[in-house]
Amino acid sequence: MAEHNDKGREAEQLAKCWLEGKGYVFVEENFRYKHAEIDLIMTFQGLLVFVEVKFRGGTGYGYAEEFVDYRKRQLIIRAADYFIHKIDWHQDIRFDIVGVYRDRHGNIAFKHFEDAFY
Template identity: 80%
Template sequence: MAVHNDLGKEAEQLAKSWLETKGYAFVEANYRYKHAEIDLIMTHNGIMIFVEVKFRSGTGYGYAEEFVDYRKRQLIIRAADHYIFAKDWHQDIRFDIVGVYRDRRGHIAFRHFEDAFY
């Protein structure tokens, strides 16, 4: 597996653990539908949340939310629609982005964008 894939999986695990400390409940990871993948599916206060996780080793090339373009958002929405139908979910949903940042010293920081798109 390529290094960027390893970093992505590590970032997803860090984001999952961090969200759990904020009271989110883990449902599923890496849900795939056709060409789309949802990194994390969580619930919080009765809302199902589809989370896109982005890892950055700095902000020199931009922030995490800047890398979730229109095409990526459409793929995530399509996969979420499929998941909602398959699970017969009839309550609210939300799409979040969690940026996981590691500085030069290895310190981890998070940026959470609730209700980032739809």
């Protein structure tokens, strides 16, 4: 597997643990539907939350949230719609982005954008 894929998977696991520490409950990871993938699906206070995780080794090329473009959002929404129907969910949903940042010293920081799009 390519190094960027390994870093992405590591970032997803870090984000999952961080969100669980904030009271989120894990439902599923790497849910695929056609050409789309949802990194994390969690529940939080009665909401079903679809989370896109982005890793950055710095901000020189931009912030994590800037890399979830219109096309990516549309794919995530389609996959979420399929998942909602699959599990017969009838409560509210939300789409979040979690940026995972590692500085040059290896320190990890998170930036959470709740209700980032839809």
